[in-house]
Amino acid sequence: MKFISTRNKNIVVSGAQAIAYGISEDGGLFVPAEFPVLRDDDFIKLEEMDYPERAAYVLNKYLDEFSFSELKDMCQKAYSSFDEEGPAPVSKIDDSLYLLELWHGPTCAFKDLALQLLPYLLVESKKKIGLSEETLILVATSGDTGKAALEGFKDVEGTKIMVFYPADGVSNMQRLQMVTQKGGNVKVIGIKGNFDDAQSAVKKVFTDESVIELLKNSGITMSSANSINFGRLAPQIAYYVSSYVDLVSSGEIKKGDKINFVVPTGNFGNILAAYYAFKMGIPINKLIVASNSNKILSDFFNTGEYDIKRQFYKTISPSMDILISSNLERFIFEIVGRDDEKVRELYLNLKENGVFKLDKKLLDESIFLAGWADEEETKEAIASYFDLYDYALDTHTAVAASVHTDYATETGDNTPCVIVSTASPYKFPLDVYNAINGTDKKMDAFKAVNLLEMTIALDAPENIKNLKEQKVIHGDIIEPADIKKKVLEFANVQR
Numbered sequence: 344m345k346f347i348s349t350r351n352k353n354i355v356v357s358g359a360q361a362i363a364y365g366i367s368e369d370g371g372l373f374v375p376a377e378f379p380v381l382r383d384d385d386f387i388k389l390e391e392m393d394y395p396e397r398a399a400y401v402l403n404k405y406l407d408e409f410s411f412s413e414l415k416d417m418c419q420k421a422y423s424s425f426d427e428e429g430p431a432p433v434s435k436i437d438d439s440l441y442l443l444e445l446w447h448g449p450t451c452a453f454k455d456l457a458l459q460l461l462p463y464l465l466v467e468s469k470k471k472i473g474l475s476e477e478t479l480i481l482v483a484t485s486g487d488t489g490k491a492a493l494e495g496f497k498d499v500e501g502t503k504i505m506v507f508y509p510a511d512g513v514s515n516m517q518r519l520q521m522v523t524q525k526g527g528n529v530k531v532i533g534i535k536g537n538f539d540d541a542q543s544a545v546k547k548v549f550t551d552e553s554v555i556e557l558l559k560n561s562g563i564t565m566s567s568a569n570s571i572n573f574g575r576l577a578p579q580i581a582y583y584v585s586s587y588v589d590l591v592s593s594g595e596i597k598k599g600d601k602i603n604f605v606v607p608t609g610n611f612g613n614i615l616a617a618y619y620a621f622k623m624g625i626p627i628n629k630l631i632v633a634s635n636s637n638k639i640l641s642d643f644f645n646t647g648e649y650d651i652k653r654q655f656y657k658t659i660s661p662s663m664d665i666l667i668s669s670n671l672e673r674f675i676f677e678i679v680g681r682d683d684e685k686v687r688e689l690y691l692n693l694k695e696n697g698v699f700k701l702d703k704k705l706l707d708e709s710i711f712l713a714g715w716a717d718e719e720e721t722k723e724a725i726a727s728y729f730d731l732y733d734y735a736l737d738t739h740t741a742v743a744a745s746v747h748t749d750y751a752t753e754t755g756d757n758t759p760c761v762i763v764s765t766a767s768p769y770k771f772p773l774d775v776y777n778a779i780n781g782t783d784k785k786m787d788a789f790k791a792v793n794l795l796e797m798t799i800a801l802d803a804p805e806n807i808k809n810l811k812e813q814k815v816i817h818g819d820i821i822e823p824a825d826i827k828k829k830v831l832e833f834a835n836v837q838r
């Protein structure tokens with residue numbers, strides 16, 4: 344399958360190139376030239392497969408220059424780091440209500456599903472296209488991508504990885520996970536500012552001709568582990584397909600029945616993967632976008648206007664504290680009928696005026712709906728799920744749960760519904776503990792882990808508890824403008 348840029352359909356690359364380069368040179372994102380469709384015989388095969396095989400099968404539909412057995416080998420290695428529940432178990436919590444738990448990996452958030460696999464995909468993609476240069480991975484993180492990327496790429500030969508996080512914009516646990524990261528090829532740096540500042544500054548370095556040139560002379564190319572990379576997106580499509588197959592296999596639904604997904608959203612990567620699964624033929628009734636107080640996406644779907652000129656809030660769901668949702672561009676590309684000129688025009692408007700507007704009819708005709716939850720509603724969702732179902736939601740999943748409750752109450756829709764659960768409650772132990780108990784205590788994150796463990800049925804993951812003993816290795820905090828200097832320093836390039 345070929346891939347094209349959202350901003351210029353004449354830029355055509357292979358899947359391996361799309362993964363190795365990360366982003367198109369015109370600033371657009373790579374999208375599949377068409378969507379592969381899963382037919383009945385595909386479903387029959389998928390039902391018989393375990394998770395790594397299913398993931399390889401879905402990936403193979405897009406990445407056909409890889410063989411199924413190559414992909415299967417990579418997926419088996421990648422997903423062996425997950426706990427005994429497996430990478431993407433579907434947990435039934437009520438009639439027609441399910442949680443797709445995507446946090447059983449090494450860093451306890453859904454980012455592991457893609458980032459445990461991406462290093463294998465990248466290394467093999469480079470081989471396929473004969474790229475022997477070292478790859479420097481640059482990551483801007485709102486909290487979870489950074490750690491997941493570090494765990495995926497640490498000590499992977501031929502790669503170096505740099506992670507930039509907003510110094511005051513991540514949870515204590517998220518920060519500790521990153522600044523204690525070991526590995527000979529890793530660097531973690533705090534940025535004064537929010538995620539958007541970090542993301543914009545990193546994007547600027549990516550397209551900075553002088554940086555590209557200097558690195559090239561030293562035999563280094565840059566790539567991205569952010570969800571702008573198709574190699575991040577593809578593994579995410581797999582769990583939507585897998586969860587549907589699981590619901591059919593377990594007799595919860597009949598093959599062909601439609602289901603809803605509710606997805607807590609920030610950069611629009613996770614829910615875009617659901618949309619791609621829909622495009623592949625998974626029967627989806629509604630895809631529900633769930634925003635926190637940074638409700639730019641919810642506003643967009645409800646008005647057609649995407650306006651970043653607004654207040655930025657720091658919330659208890661920090662991984663969704665984002666105003667510039669990179670992956671929305673891939674959705675816009677589809678909804679305007681793959682009109683690359685229109686995408687260019689909209690994104691030029693966004694760059695120059697901080698806003699673009701789309702005909703709302705296009706959105707109303709799509710399968711998307713959107714809602715949002717403020718901080719209080721998020722906490723209420725945590726408390727009520729614990730009361731009703733004895734289940735502890737993390738702060739991000741709780742945003743989705745709150746939006747789902749509103750949706751179900753307003754519409755009475757009883758379509759089977761899967762809420763995508765994106766992180767372990769132990770990643771945000773204090774906020775979850777306080778929400779369950781209706782308190783507002785301040786305490787050390789590890790004490791909160793202990794108290795939470797005494798409160799809920801789930802044991803705390805060892806990798807969270809172990810953090811307490813780890814040494815802080817990465818203490819740098821810099822201005823966004825200094826990212827370029829740091830990148831060249833880390834790459835060991837002389838100016």
Ligand SMILES: *Cc1c(COP(=O)(O)O)cnc(C)c1O
Nearest residue numbers: 487609610611612613662739765
């Ligand atoms: C990254 C993240 C999200 C948001 O996912 P996007 O793909 O950016 O929309 C939601 N919840 C958690 C826990 C995350 O880490």
